Amino acid sequence: MFRHVMVPYDGSDHAKNALNYAKDLVAGDADAKLSVVHAVPSSYMGVDRMGTDGALDGVPYGMLDYEEYQGVVKRVLDEAQKRVVEDLGDALADLGDRAQVEAVAGASPADALSRYAEEHDCDLIVMGRRGLGAIRGMLGSVSFGVLRATDVPVLTVK
Ligand code: ATP
Ligand code: MG
Numbered sequence: 522m523f524r525h526v527m528v529p530y531d532g533s534d535h536a537k538n539a540l541n542y543a544k545d546l547v548a549g550d551a552d553a554k555l556s557v558v559h560a561v562p563s564s565y566m567g568v569d570r571m572g573t574d575g576a577l578d579g580v581p582y583g584m585l586d587y588e589e590y591q592g593v594v595k596r597v598l599d600e601a602q603k604r605v606v607e608d609l610g611d612a613l614a615d616l617g618d619r620a621q622v623e624a625v626a627g628a629s630p631a632d633a634l635s636r637y638a639e640e641h642d643c644d645l646i647v648m649g650r651r652g653l654g655a656i657r658g659m660l661g662s663v664s665f666g667v668l669r670a671t672d673v674p675v676l677t678v679k
C-alpha cells in the first residue's frame with residue numbers, strides 16, 4: 522500500500538518503536554521502501570545561514586566562504602549518518618536495499634524532515650510521539666512541527 526515510508530529518527534525509544542512499526546508496514550510489500558532520516562539543525566554547524574530551502578544564498582559568511590561551509594555541512598551530515606547506522610545495528614538488514622539511512626540539514630529538524638518527505642515523495646511518515654527530550658506533554662516539538670509543516674500523512678508511535 523505504501524511506496525516510500527519515512528521514519529524520522531533521533532535514537533529515542535519512541536523513534537525505535539516507530540521504526541519497528543514502519544518495518545512491519547514495509548516488509549510485506551516488495552515495492553515499498555523505507556528511509557530512516559536524522560535531521561541536524563543548521564545552527565549546529567556553527568553558522569546559521571541556511572534558509573528553509575536548505576541552501577545558503579552563496580554570500581560569504583564569517584570566516585568561511587560558501588564552499589568551505591558546504592564542506593562543514595557535508596562532514597557533519599556524514600558523521601550523523603554514520604552515528605545512526607551504528608545505532609541501528611542490523612535493524613534494517615531484513616529490508617536489504619529497500620532501506621536507507623540519511624542525514625539532512627535544515628533551519629530546524631521539523632523543517633528539514635518535512636522538506637525531505639515532500640522532495641522524496643514519501644507517502645507516510647512514521648515517527649515517535651516523543652523523543653530524546655521527553656520531559657512531559659503529549660507531543661514533542663519535532664513531531665508537532667512536522668505535522669504542521671507537511672501534508673504527508675503522519676503516524677505517531679509511542
Ligand atoms: P522536544 O524535542 O520538543 O523537547 P521530544 O524530544 O520529546 O521533545 P521530539 O523531538 O518531537 O520530542 O521527538 C518526537 C519524534 O520526532 C522522535 O521520536 C523522532 O521520531 C523524531 N525526531 C526528533 N528529533 C529528530 C531529529 N533530529 N531527526 C529526526 N527525527 C527526529
Ligand atoms: Mg526532541
Ligand code: MG
Nearest residue numbers: 635636670671
Ligand atoms: Mg513546508
